[in-house]
Amino acid sequence: MSPASRRSLLGSIATVGLGVSAGCSAFGTVTSRGATDIVLHNEAPDQRSVAVLVTQDGDDEPRIDTSFELAPNTRETINNEVLMNADYDVEVTMTGEFADSPYSETHSWQDAGQPLHVIVHEQIVFAVQVG
Structure with missing residues (x-):
């Protein structure tokens, strides 16, 4: 392969790679x-039964419908079940x-991105993680 055709091939591969990494490709928008x-925290001195129901705006079916038995001063994480950049x-x-x-x-x-922390004690407090 000549240096010119090799350079053209590498340039084409780089161009396609940049398009895909930017979210676009020749086949449409990707x-x-x-x-x-969602991280649940039991800050109470006794056990709490906690039920969580998460519904995305516009959907009829819940994205999450689960419950936990949380011992005192423990936490439970619902990993990667909530799509980012959506409202719930x-x-x-x-x-x-x-x-x-x-x-x-x-x-x-609104506009889920950072994890949502739910702290239970005598009340329920919601806090979106910063940073």
Whole structure:
């Protein structure tokens, strides 16, 4: 192979590689979305039963419908089940040995990206991770 044709071949490969890595190719637009986590924290001195229902805006079927038994001062992670750059309603219900059992809160998670932390104690607190 002559140096000129080799250079042309390498240039073509580089051009295609750049197009694919930028999300575009000759076959149309290619998009990729990552996934993020929901991290449940039990900060209470006793066990909590926690149910999590996550529904993407516009969908009828939940993306996540699960429950956990969380021992005191523990956490549980729901890994990579929530697609990034979408909006979700996150409903968390907890039961345990406290006055307002069962207790439920709903959070509107806009443009999901960083993990969502759900802290349970006497109340339910939602916090999106920063950084």
